[in-house]
Amino acid sequence: MKTKREENRDDLKKRLVDAAEARIAAGGLSGLKARDVTADAGCALGALYNVVEDLDRLILLVNSRTLARLGAVLQAAVPEGATPKEVMAALAQAYVGFALENTRLWSALFRHRLPDGVEVPEWHRAEHGVLIEQIIAPLSLLRPDLDAQMLRQRAGTVFAAVHGVVQLALTGRFVGTPRAALRQEVAALVDAMTRGLQG
Amino acid sequence: MKTKREENRDDLKKRLVDAAEARIAAGGLSGLKARDVTADAGCALGALYNVVEDLDRLILLVNSRTLARLGAVLQAAVPEGATPKEVMAALAQAYVGFALENTRLWSALFRHRLPDGVEVPEWHRAEHGVLIEQIIAPLSLLRPDLDAQMLRQRAGTVFAAVHGVVQLALTGRFVGTPRAALRQEVAALVDAMTRGLQG
C-alpha cells in the first residue's frame, strides 16, 4: 500500500502531465513553459523538478500518453473479418483522424528532440512500435513472399509515406496535399500501395 | 553601374549568406547564431542588420538558394525520351540523392518557421514550386483523365509521400525506413504509385 508521500507525488505528477498535455495541445511544443505548467498544475515552479528530471522528460511522458491513445485508436480501427487491403485503408484513415483531432500532440511525437548526448530511454523508444505494429499483419498477407525483416522494413515505408502526406497537409506550408483533400488522397495512396506492393 | 557602396553591400550580403549556409549545413538550423555567422563573414555583429532585416530573413535567403539548387538537380534528372514512369522514378531518386547530400539544408526548408504573424514573402513562397513542378508533366501522361487542379493536388500527394519516406529515414528517430534501404524502398513506392494511380 502507498504511503501518503507517494500518493501526493503521483498525484502531482499526473497533474503536471495533464497540464503539459493541455499546453502542448493548445500552443504546441514551443509553447510549453515550466512556469505555465506548474501554475496550471497548482504547484510551485521548483516542485516540477522534484517529480521529473527535466522539462524534456515531462514531454516524454506526454508523448507516451499520446502514443498509447494513438495505439488504441489504431487497434480499434481494424474491422472484423476485413481483407488486408481494407485493414490498411482503415488504419490509414484512423491515423489521419487522430492527426486531425490531435494535431499538436501528434506533431510533438515527431518534433521533440532531447539535447545532444541525452539518450532516449528504451521503454519510450519501444512505445513507438504502435505506429507500425498493426500494419505488419495485413501486409504479410498481401506479401507472403517477404520475410519478417523485409515486412518490418516495408511497413516502415508504408507508414512513412502516409505520415508524410498527413504531415505536409497539416503542418506544411507551401507544398503538399490540400487539407480538404487529405482523406481522399490518403485513400488513393494506400490503394496504390496495396495494389502495387501486392504484385 | 553600381556605386562602391552597393558593391560592398552586395558583397557582404553574399558572404553572410555563404556563412549562414555553411553553418546550417554543419550544425542545422538551431546551430545558426548571429555571432558565428558574422565572424565567419568577417564583419561585426551589427553589420548583419544593415544588410538583412533579421536572422530569419537570412535563413530565407539560404533556403532560396537550396531550392534553386534542388530545382536544378531535379530538372537535370529527367532523362531524355523516357516513359512517364521512368521520369517519376528518376525524380524521386534525384530527390533522395539531394536529401542525402544536403541533409541539413534540405531539412531547413521544412523546419524553418517565421515568428507568429510574420508573413512569408510571396517570391519565396513561389520558389517552393520546384518541389512539384517536374512531377506534373509525367503525371498528366499517366492520368490524362485528371484536370489541371486535380493533377496539381495529386502531384502534391506524390511528393509528400516520397518526402515522408525520406524525412523519416534521414531525420526520424524510431520509425521509418532504414537508411540503407531508402533508395530501394522509394523506388518500390514510386513504382506502386505510378502503377496504382494509373488505373
Next chain:
DNA sequence: TGTACATCAGTGAACGCGCGTTCACTGATGTAC
C-alpha cells in the same frame, strides 16, 4: 496513543546563460561647388 526527531516534498526568489537586437560612435564613400 503520544512525543521527539528525521526526512523529504513544496516554495518562489534569485541565478545564469544564451543570444537576438540596438545604438552611439567612427570612418569611409558620395555629392556639391
Next chain:
DNA sequence: TGTACATCAGTGAACGCGCGTTCACTGATGTAC
C-alpha cells in the same frame, strides 16, 4: 582636380528578455521509542 560637407555603412559593447534550473528555507509526513 580639390575642398567642405553630408550620408551612410561598419563597429562591438551593452541591452533586454525569456526561461530553465537551483537552492536555502519552511512545513508536512514518516519513524523510533
